[in-house]
Amino acid sequence: MSVFGSFSRIISASKNSADGILVLIKEPAARQEIIFGALALVVLILIGSELFHLVIFTILLLIILTVETLNTAIECVVDRVSPEISDFGKKTKDLGSTAVAFALAAAGIYWLYALLITLNL
Numbered sequence: 294m295s296v297f298g299s300f301s302r303i304i305s306a307s308k309n310s311a312d313g314i315l316v317l318i319k320e321p322a323a324r325q326e327i328i329f330g331a332l333a334l335v336v337l338i339l340i341g342s343e344l345f346h347l348v349i350f351t352i353l354l355l356i357i358l359t360v361e362t363l364n365t366a367i368e369c370v371v372d373r374v375s376p377e378i379s380d381f382g383k384k385t386k387d388l389g390s391t392a393v394a395f396a397l398a399a400a401g402i403y404w405l406y407a408l409l410i411t412l413n414l
Contacts, residue, residue: 313362322393323361330354333404337411346407353400360396364389 317323334354337347367389375382 317362317365320365323358326357326361330357337407340411342407342411350404350407353403357396357400360392364393
């Protein structure tokens with residue numbers, strides 16, 4: 294494989310990722326996660342949290358968006374494969390939603406920890 298072939302794959306993958314971001318931001322849940330995550334990050338910045346806490350919280354926000362992206366992909370596949378209401382579709386979508394809830398809980402717990410540590414409480 295040539296260097297140019299690899300570069301072409303990187304360009305193609307980048308375009309696919311950008312297209313995926315455009316799909317994701319149409320999802321109300323993803324927009325809410327972005328807004329609330331940004332606000333929570335701003336709070337940590339304003340109270341003077343250490344860079345370490347800001348980096349860890351930012352990583353957790355990216356994990357939330359990763360899980361939300363996968364959940365959205367699962368929902369798209371289920372809607373395509375099983376457009377009618379079914380136990381299969383419900384269970385699958387519920388599991389995806391649970392994964393998002395776990396990621397949100399992890400970020401929320403860490404945010405609270407960083408807040409308490411920074412405020413010496």
